[in-house]
Amino acid sequence: MVSKKTKELNKEAIKKAIKGVKNTYSPDKMIIQAVQAFKEEEHLINVEYERLREFYWRYHPEALERVDSVEELTGMIIKGVNRPADTMGYGLSKEELSLMKSYAEGVKEHLKVIDLLEKFINAETIKLAPNTSRIATPLLTARLIALAGGFKELAFMPASTIQLLGAEKALFRHLKRGSRPPKHGVILSHSSVQSAKNKGKAARQLANKLMINLRKDYFGEDG
Amino acid sequence: MKLLLKRKGRYYTKALVPGSVYEEPVITISGNEYREWSPKRSKLGAGLRKGVRNPVKDSSFVLYLGAASGTTVSHVSDLTPKGRVYAVEFAPEPMKHLVLLAKKRANIIPLFANANKPGDYPVKVEPVSVVFQDIAQKNQVQIFRKNCKAYLKKDGTGLITVKARSIDSTKKPSIVFKAAEKELRKDFKILKQTRLEPYEKDHKIYVLKLK
Numbered sequence: 001m002v003s004k005k006t007k008e009l010n011k012e013a014i015k016k017a018i019k020g021v022k023n024t025y026s027p028d029k030m031i032i033q034a035v036q037a038f039k040e041e042e043h044l045i046n047v048e049y050e051r052l053r054e055f056y057w058r059y060h061p062e063a064l065e066r067v068d069s070v071e072e073l074t075g076m077i078i079k080g081v082n083r084p085a086d087t088m089g090y091g092l093s094k095e096e097l098s099l100m101k102s103y104a105e106g107v108k109e110h111l112k113v114i115d116l117l118e119k120f121i122n123a124e125t126i127k128l129a130p131n132t133s134r135i136a137t138p139l140l141t142a143r144l145i146a147l148a149g150g151f152k153e154l155a156f157m158p159a160s161t162i163q164l165l166g167a168e169k170a171l172f173r174h175l176k177r178g179s180r181p182p183k184h185g186v187i188l189s190h191s192s193v194q195s196a197k198n199k200g201k202a203a204r205q206l207a208n209k210l211m212i213n214l215r216k217d218y219f220g221e222d223g
Numbered sequence: 224m225k226l227l228l229k230r231k232g233r234y235y236t237k238a239l240v241p242g243s244v245y246e247e248p249v250i251t252i253s254g255n256e257y258r259e260w261s262p263k264r265s266k267l268g269a270g271l272r273k274g275v276r277n278p279v280k281d282s283s284f285v286l287y288l289g290a291a292s293g294t295t296v297s298h299v300s301d302l303t304p305k306g307r308v309y310a311v312e313f314a315p316e317p318m319k320h321l322v323l324l325a326k327k328r329a330n331i332i333p334l335f336a337n338a339n340k341p342g343d344y345p346v347k348v349e350p351v352s353v354v355f356q357d358i359a360q361k362n363q364v365q366i367f368r369k370n371c372k373a374y375l376k377k378d379g380t381g382l383i384t385v386k387a388r389s390i391d392s393t394k395k396p397s398i399v400f401k402a403a404e405k406e407l408r409k410d411f412k413i414l415k416q417t418r419l420e421p422y423e424k425d426h427k428i429y430v431l432k433l434k
């Protein structure tokens with residue numbers, strides 16, 4: 001039913017759209033995906049760590065008192081450690097033990113992935129925005145890029161907007177209901193803001209510095 | 224066979240190609256598939272529920288601004304089996320969905336372009352009888368007027384959805400709508416207007432004719 005002319009136009013338009021879409025590649029797209037994945041893995045690993053502790057609590061509760069990292073716990077379970085004779089832990093079957101070990105191996109894979117994500121984010125963000133990364137750390141720079149929706153978007157933002165990235169909810173509440181305006185978003189995590197007495201002022205100064213360096217990075221001047 | 228059906232208060236379009244597009248329910252009536260038009264996922268779908276009349280005929284040319292991944296465009300494509308729908312979208316990720324949809328639906332002409340530059344569309348756009356816009360941008364009314372000036376036939380119909388918060392999040396919606404209406408009236412008569420509650424908050428849809 002669709003006319004021949006329309007069909008031809010459809011083909012032509014599809015061809016152009018494919019070409020146009022392909023041309024929009026830029027490295028920040030994958031950095032943003034990596035930042036989101038990093039956040040999700042972080043959450044996932046926390047949840048799994050708690051589950052793994054619950055598993056191990058059934059088997060060897062005495063040991064858990066001294067364990068305070070997921071790396072340590074997965075290592076212990078995979079390697080296997082001896083239990084004291086008077087343990088409160090249950091005498092688990094082969095199947096039960098092997099389930100716990102398989103679960104720990106799964107968690108270990110997630111630890112590998114999050115490590116890779118972090119390395120990727122660091123390396124790629126330093127390449128993309130060396131000056132900003134030096135000031136803000138690559139990870140914070142990458143988080144800002146993700147919150148802005150892209151490197152270009154971030155590079156064109158006024159300092160006052162950069163300062164509040166990650167505080168959108170508080171900002172919206174302020175505009176809507178007149179609650180106290182936020183003074184800082186994710187840049188709060190930066191050491192210069194953390195250690196400052198006047199956090200609002202430090203956030204403003206940092207945002208200004210970031211803006212200047214983002215523009216240097218985006219327009220390709222050396223620092 | 225009707226292209227648009229109303230049953231128990233719900234709207235359905237006759238599927239140009241079989242199958243559901245966005246997981247909407249599909250019903251079969253005497254051998255023909257009809258796709259349910261969700262008022263929650265589609266603002267034009269919401270508009271129909273609020274009394275807007277379908278302006279798309281079986282051979283209409285439609286210019287659709289802000290196509291996203293093609294939820295609403297798919298229904299418009301159903302409604303115009305002998306016409307075509309030029310679907311403009313400038314964000315690459317949704318455009319990929321739209322291209323996949325257009326590969327299955329030959330009456331969709333996907334335009335990867337900025338609606339703010341109607342002179343720069345990648346293929347030639349012929350005069351259309353309907354311009355529909357759903358883009359939620361500060362200058363959306365201006366964008367709409369430019370496109371209608373360039374492509375809408377004299378007796379054609381314009382439809383625009385306005386999202387108050389996108390234009391000015393600090394003002395009351397009613398004030399934002401008033402300002403948008405004033406701007407629209409420069410070129411158009413407003414035939415119908417309605418809020419999209421309960422489907423969308425602080426949105427309005429306008430049906431327009433060129434003056």
Ligand SMILES: C[S@@+](CC[C@H](N)C(=O)[O-])C[C@H]1O[C@@H](n2cnc3c(N)ncnc32)[C@H](O)[C@@H]1O
Nearest residue numbers: 265289291294295312313314337338339357358
């Ligand atoms: C609310 S969504 C549209 C949803 C769609 N109409 C539907 O019902 O399926 C708005 C879309 O407009 C696009 N958009 C915004 N401004 C635009 C512009 N100037 N040119 C082209 N597309 C634009 C956005 O990328 C987004 O995908």
